[in-house]
Structures are given as C-alpha cells and as structure tokens.
Amino acid sequence: MKSSAVAHPIQGLIKYHGLKDQVLRLPFHDSISVCTAPLQTHTTFEFGDFPENEVVIDGEPVAGRELERVCTVVEAVMRRSGATQNFKMHSKNNFPSNVGLGASSSGFAALAVAAADAAGLELDLQEISRIARLGAGSAARAVTGAFSRWKKGLSDSDSYSVQMASEELQMGILIALIPAYKITDDAHKEVLSSPYFQSRLAEMPRMLDEMELAIRTGDVGKICQLAERDTLLLHGITMTGAGELILWRPETLSVIMKVRTLRDEGVPAFFSIDTGATVYVNTFSDRVAEVKSSLDELGIEIIECTVGGEAEVVDEHLF
Numbered sequence: 001m002k003s004s005a006v007a008h009p010i011q012g013l014i015k016y017h018g019l020k021d022q023v024l025r026l027p028f029h030d031s032i033s034v035c036t037a038p039l040q041t042h043t044t045f046e047f048g049d050f051p052e053n054e055v056v057i058d059g060e061p062v063a064g065r066e067l068e069r070v071c072t073v074v075e076a077v078m079r080r081s082g083a084t085q086n087f088k089m090h091s092k093n094n095f096p097s098n099v100g101l102g103a104s105s106s107g108f109a110a111l112a113v114a115a116a117d118a119a120g121l122e123l124d125l126q127e128i129s130r131i132a133r134l135g136a137g138s139a140a141r142a143v144t145g146a147f148s149r150w151k152k153g154l155s156d157s158d159s160y161s162v163q164m165a166s167e168e169l170q171m172g173i174l175i176a177l178i179p180a181y182k183i184t185d186d187a188h189k190e191v192l193s194s195p196y197f198q199s200r201l202a203e204m205p206r207m208l209d210e211m212e213l214a215i216r217t218g219d220v221g222k223i224c225q226l227a228e229r230d231t232l233l234l235h236g237i238t239m240t241g242a243g244e245l246i247l248w249r250p251e252t253l254s255v256i257m258k259v260r261t262l263r264d265e266g267v268p269a270f271f272s273i274d275t276g277a278t279v280y281v282n283t284f285s286d287r288v289a290e291v292k293s294s295l296d297e298l299g300i301e302i303i304e305c306t307v308g309g310e311a312e313v314v315d316e317h318l319f
Contacts, residue, residue: 001085002046003117004317007109007142008035008308009095009102011173012274013227014204014211015234016137016150018191024156025137028191029204032149032164032211033105033141034223036173036280037308041106043091044318045114050086057091057107073111073135081119089115090318095303099179100247100276102142108135109142109311117313125310129161145310147215149208163310164215171220172288173280173305176255176295180247180277187275190241197237224270224282231273238275248277254298255279262294269294 016031055062055070062070074087089111097103112132116123123131125144132139133150140161141148147169153159191197207230214222238245255271259281262269269291272280283291288304295302 001048001118002044002317003114003313004042004044004315005110005113005117005311005313006040006042007106007113007311008037008040008145009106010034010138010142011036011102011272011280012138012230013223013272014207014230015274017200017234017237018188018197019137024159025133026155026159027137027150027152028201030149030152030208031141032147032208032215033138034147034171034173035142035145035167035308036102036175036305037167039095039101039106039303039305040308041091041093041103041110042314042316042318043089043107043110043114045087045089045111045118047083047085047087047118050088053086054088056089058093058097069108069135070111073108073131074115076131076134077112077115077119077121081121083119087115088319092318096177096179099177100274100278101175102138102274104136105138105142108132108139111135112139112143113311113313126160126162130156130159133159143311146307149212164212165218167307167309169215169218170285170307171223172283172285172291173307174283174288174292174295175303175305176251176279176281176298177301177303178249178251178277178279180249187238187241187245187247190243190245191237193242194237194240196240200233200237203233220284221268224268227272227282228270231271235273247275248273251298251300252277252279255281255295255300258294258298262291267291267294
C-alpha cells in the first residue's frame with residue numbers, strides 16, 4: 001500500500017492555454033511538450049489507517065486549493081481500485097516551484113503513478129495520464145514523458161497523453177531562472193476575454209502538425225523555432241486578457257534580447273516561456289556550452305537540462 005515515483009516537469013512546446021471544462025480539466029486544443037531532466041519531483045504515497053489525510057510538499061503541509069487538487073487525483077485512483085483508507089503523501093522537488101518550471105506537471109504525474117501503484121492498479125501510462133490530468137493538465141504529458149502530445153478529447157475518457165518520441169531524441173535546454181510568483185489558473189480563466197484567443201485556436205492545427213512532424217523527424221532546429229513562435233502567440237493572449245497579465249520581468253526581456261543577438265551572430269538559440277517569467281533557451285545539444293557562456297553574462301542563474309523520460313516507480317521512499 002506504499003509506493004514512490006519520480007517524474008520530470010515539462011516545458012511547453014505548443015502550449016495549452018485555457019480550459020473548456022474546469023472540473024475535468026479539458027483544454028480547448030491539443031498541446032505538445034518536452035520533459036526536462038534532471039529536474040524531478042519525488043513522491044511517496046501510502047494508503048493506511050491514518051487518522052486523516054496528510055499531504056506534505058517540500059517539507060510544508062498543504063491545505064486549501066492545493067490539497068483539493070491532490071484529493072481529486074487520489075479519489076480517481078480510489079474509484080478505480082476500491083480503496084477506502086486515508087492516505088499520506090510526501091513530495092519533494094529538486095527545483096523551485098511557482099516560477100514557471102512546471103512543478104505542478106511533475107508533481108501530479110508522480111502522485112498519479114505512485115498512488116495507482118500503491119492501490120495495486122495495473123494501468124498503462126496513457127490511463128495514468130488521464131488521472132494526473134485531473135490535478136494539472138500539464139501533468140498528463142509529464143506522465144508519458146520525453147516528447148508527448150496531450151489530446152484534448154471531448155470527455156474524461158479520451159483526454160490523455162501519448163509519447164511521440166523518447167529521450168533518445170535530445171536537444172539542449174538551458175533555463176534562465178527568474179523567480180516571479182504566479183498562479184497559472186488565473187491566466188487559464190481569462191483566455192476567452194482576449195480578442196486574439198480565437199485566432200490562436202485557428203492557428204493551432206497547423207502549429208501542432210508542424211511540431212509533431214519536426215519531432216517525429218528529429219528536426220531539433222524546427223522544434224526550437226516553433227516553440228519560440230508559440231511563446232509569442234501565448235503571451236500575446238495572456239497580456240490582452242481581462243486581467244492584462246504581464247508575467248515577464250526585465251530579466252525575461254534581457255534573455256530574449258540576448259537570444260536574438262546570438263541568432264544574429266549565427267548561433268542557433270531560441271527562447272520559450274511557459275506561464276511565468278522564467279525563460280527556456282533551446283538549442284542543439286552540441287551548442288549548449290556556447291549558448292550558456294553567453295547567457296552567463298546576464299548574471300542570471302542558468303540550469304542546464306536534457307530531455308527527460310517518462311514518470312516511473314522507484315524504490316526509495318520519503319517516509
């Protein structure tokens with residue numbers, strides 16, 4: 001009845017923005033991401049004779065909305081398994097959360113894998129991705145790992161993630177860490193208030209097809225280029241919604257301008273920004289050192305990543 005799992009957070013390549021169903025967390029369109037290793041969430045989960053449920057993340061007890069989201073995922077596991085006991089969950093990240101690094105994606109992915117295993121369920125990753133989605137939409141893709149596509153679906157049963165390419169397809173990923181607290185759900189709720197959202201929806205089929213083709217053919221340059229284009233489209237909507245959310249910081253713009261300067265100099269570097277201020281800088285694996293050296297000049301903490309694999313059960317427990 002106890003199990004532990006690890007999962008890598010995701011960088012959105014063709015990002016999802018907005019939910020047409022807030023309860024089932026069904027998006028308006030498909031999305032594609034890549035997992036970022038060595039960043040990971042490690043979670044231990046146990047059903048047992050506990051007086052009450054216990055959820056601890058990075059050493060801090062969890063309550064309120066975050067606890068509700070955890071319980072939603074656990075309840076989905078309980079419905080499938082018939083488990084009725086209370087539970088204990090301890091989770092830790094080896095990277096900062098709430099700064100645009102996708103902590104909720106790896107967090108709910110690791111939870112779904114560990115809880116399903118603790119309940120004795122034998123589910124494939126596609127089915128587990130449906131469970132993880134109930135906590136955070138991006139978690140569906142963190143379950144299947146590497147380069148994955150989350151299919152929007154029309155109901156709970158057909159909204160899940162599938163892996164398109166494994167971590168054998170590698171690219172260089174540098175993260176310019178820019179701490180700026182944000183609540184992603186706030187941005188999701190405003191999408192329909194942007195006058196440009198319908199234009200993004202119309203653009204999505206072409207963008208998704210181009211990204212999937214680039215991934216399946218191993219065209220890393222095209223992957224990087226499309227992720228940058230999608231970033232501009234996404235943040236145009238974030239900035240023009242009812243709340244006029246400007247999530248970027250001066251450091252964000254300094255990274256963007258540095259990346260464009262590098263490209264002008266013939267260095268293949270492209271920026272990608274999820275909902276937040278932190279910037280991913282994507283490049284070819286053999287150009288990482290060159291790009292990192294230039295980014296270091298900005299005085300911003302840089303984290304070097306590679307493509308990470310699927311979520312998986314591990315032997316090491318946190319309690």
